[in-house]
Amino acid sequence: MTELKLHLGHPGLTLLHRAGLAGLWMTLKQLEQEIPPEKRPGSLSWELTPRQVQLFWEGNDFEVIDWLLKESFQLDNGLIALRGIDSKSMRKDSQVVIHQGILGTFLQHAKTRKVIGEQTQSLEIDEDHPPVIIKYKALESYVHQEFAKNLCDKNGNWLKQPISIAGWLNPGAVVRHNAFPSDTSFEESPEMAFILLYAPVSCCYYILRSRLRDQKAQYALVVPEITDMEVYASYRQDPQLRYAAYQDFHASSLGDAGLRFLTYQGIAESAREFKVKRCQVLTLGVVPWSSQQKSRTDLLTVEAEYRVCKNYQICKAVLPDRVVVKAKAEEGSFIATSFAREMIAENLARGYSWYAGFAEQVNSNEQFKQLCYERGGLNEMVMKTEMDDRERWFVQACHEAIRFTYGRLSQKTQDRGEFTNFDRENIRIRTGLTRCKNAESFREFITSFWARAGRIPTLQEHWDDLMDLVMDPKEWKKARDLALLALASYKGKERQERQEELQDELDEDDVDLIVLAELEED
Incomplete structure (x- = not known):
């Protein structure tokens, strides 16, 4: 036997x-x-x-x-x-x-x-x-x-x-070595x-x-x-x-x-x-x-650590894949995966903060536009995931600064009888962030951004904590990532994007690469 x-x-x-x-x-x-x-x-x-x-x-x-x-x-x-x-x-x-x-x-x-x-x-x-x-x-x-x-x-x-x-x-x-297959x-x-x-x-x-x-x-x-x-x-x-x-x-x-x-x-x-x-x-x-x-x-080796899994479950729920109908309906549908979830899940699996590297990875206006399609889910990530208080306060302070900046821009263009182009302002802010290559340049950018916005309640309330984050030379990349996250996740009445127009700008090949998440409005 x-x-x-x-x-x-x-x-x-x-x-x-x-x-x-x-x-x-x-x-x-x-x-x-x-x-x-x-x-x-x-x-x-x-x-x-x-x-x-x-x-x-x-x-x-x-x-x-x-x-x-x-x-x-x-x-x-x-x-x-x-x-x-x-x-x-x-x-x-x-x-x-x-x-x-x-x-x-x-x-x-x-x-x-x-x-x-x-x-x-x-x-x-x-x-x-x-x-x-x-x-x-x-x-x-x-x-x-x-x-x-x-x-x-x-x-x-x-x-x-x-x-x-x-x-x-x-x-x-x-x-x-293919020249020596029997030996290698x-x-x-x-x-x-x-x-x-x-x-x-x-x-x-x-x-x-x-x-x-x-x-x-x-x-x-x-x-x-x-x-x-x-x-x-x-x-x-x-x-x-x-x-x-x-x-x-x-x-x-x-x-x-x-x-x-x-x-x-x-x-x-x-x-x-x-x-x-x-x-x-x-x-x-x-x-x-x-x-x-x-x-x-x-x-990649992935571990089932509780906090990581909890944050991922939130991510999967608020940044789901989308079912997209092809240009010719008779050709059926396809599944478009989430662009934001790709970055977040990769960070979580590798033990990083879920927003880590956003400023470096989103390095073009097209990618930033893709990220903004999912601003509703990103906003929920900020609200629901486990984050350090300083990180959440930083995003909140940037949201308030964006809102005040939009408000002033809107008032100025209305007085002139012009259309308010918030996307242009977004590009200006994002471009400013990409130019921050060290702690000093980032401090100059963020302090100038906050100063132009005016009185920011969250910044005043948590001044010491937020200044520690901004002034620490070891934390400037984290703060830059949080600033880009704030810009991509901002939701406000000033933003009246029309999703149908955005979809019309994309050809079928683009749709296969971009999740067309609904733009949520207040």
């Missing part, structure tokens, strides 16, 4: 290996419910504990493993069907996203799957919008189904020596390779739409840190995740994808109930120095 014993605490396991072991655990649990022992080859059986998997079988190793892999990795009308999560019974949205996500991460290379053609799927969003119409590659087969021959020798016996691992099995673990390839024991096969079962996938990164990655792969396989299986099989809609699988950045995964049920609830305290999020693609293979193009 052959025995294969795999433990979650093995020192050689990475996060991806542990995810694979959990995927194997989930697959065996599902097979246990569907296929009785007498119908399994080689009297195949197993024992499952929260941290261990033990497999037992008799006879030819290849026949048993080949049967197991073919039962584990199936197809459903051209879509990848994973036995471990019973994906055939999932909502169609989830099936399509898993299929596309695996093809966009693990199985990017054409040699890893056999395509039979392209299919079109119409996914309903809601009653108010046309469906999303997507196209995907339908498969005839993929490498997981035939991998038993790589784990066994010509006589069908389980291999004893390490085997070379391709990038599709362990994304990012690639040949270090990545190797694993057959047992570790067997575990990695099941990683796609427990991982999650998000459609990635970034506006700040010049990247072609379309999918983010989320690899959870698993400490209890039984508990994680209940998380992965949760009805909320199994029947999630297409729009629930969109993310604007790696941080957005990681935090969405960790908080989908509530504020850090997954970390408490399902023991998923952190995850890795990565993207894969071709890099200039290694065009022959897929490499990791980005990697």
Whole structure:
């Protein structure tokens, strides 16, 4: 009898290996419910504990493993069907996203799957919008189904020596030098390779739409840190995740994808109930120095820290994705991710203040205009998130200064019988902020800005605290970010922007990159 014993605490396991072991655990649990022992080859059986998997079988190793892999990795009308999560019974949205996500991460290379053609799927969003119409590659087969021959020798016996691992099995673990593949390839024991096969079962996938990164990655792969396989299986099989809609699988950045995964049920609830305290999020693609293979193009570890998760939940609620109808309604709708949430989620995931870097990242009038489309959500972020009192007072003081500045500008133009162009004033203020390259230049700008506005109640009430923030040479970048946040989040009666006109200025390509959030007015 052959025995294969795999433990979650093995020192050689990475996060991806542990995810694979959990995927194997989930697959065996599902097979246990569907296929009785007498119908399994080689009297195949197993024992499952929260941290261990033990497999037992008799006879030819290849026949048993080949049967197991073919039962584990199936197809459903051209879509990848994973036995471990019973994906055939999932909502169609989830099936399509898993299929596309695996093809966009693990199985990017054409040699890893056999395509039979392209299919079109119409996914309903809601009653108010046309469906999303997507196209995907339908498969005839993929490498997981035939991998038993790589784990066994010509006589069908389980291999004893390490085997070379391709990038599709362990994304990012690639040949270090293509001129010497036999000497620089990545190797694993057959047992570790067997575990990695099941990683796609427990991982999650998000459609990635970034506006700040010049990247072609379309999918983010989320690899959870698993400490209890039984508990994680209940998380992965949760009805909320199994029947999630297409729009629930969109993310604007790696941080957005990681935090969405960790908080989908509530504020850090997954970390408490399902023991998923952190995850890795990565993207894969071709890099200039290694065009022959897929490499990791980005990697981020995200932790489910309570304050971070709480602020992210607020961010996701007030800066949601938008369903946008294409120029030709018959072509359906698409999901436009939030520009502001991309910056905020990335900051939260990296442990920064949620507004950090706003002044540097929003470095053009076009980007500033995109940010201002979401001023309502940004204003709610200022009101609802956990911020230091000084930070909130600083934004409030800037809001008051903007209001007084607008008031004077409005009065002046009305006296002349002219149209008040608040956007021009916004550009002037934003340009002044971008010219602040050190603490001294920022102090000159902000004190001049406040002085021109006149009497500012919040500044007078909290003078000492706000002056400490302005005068501290180590805090000037934070204050500059807060000033830009105040400018982008200001809501007042003076601003009578017309969203319809703004939308008319955008062509279809722009709409795909910008969330057209409604401009809220007092």
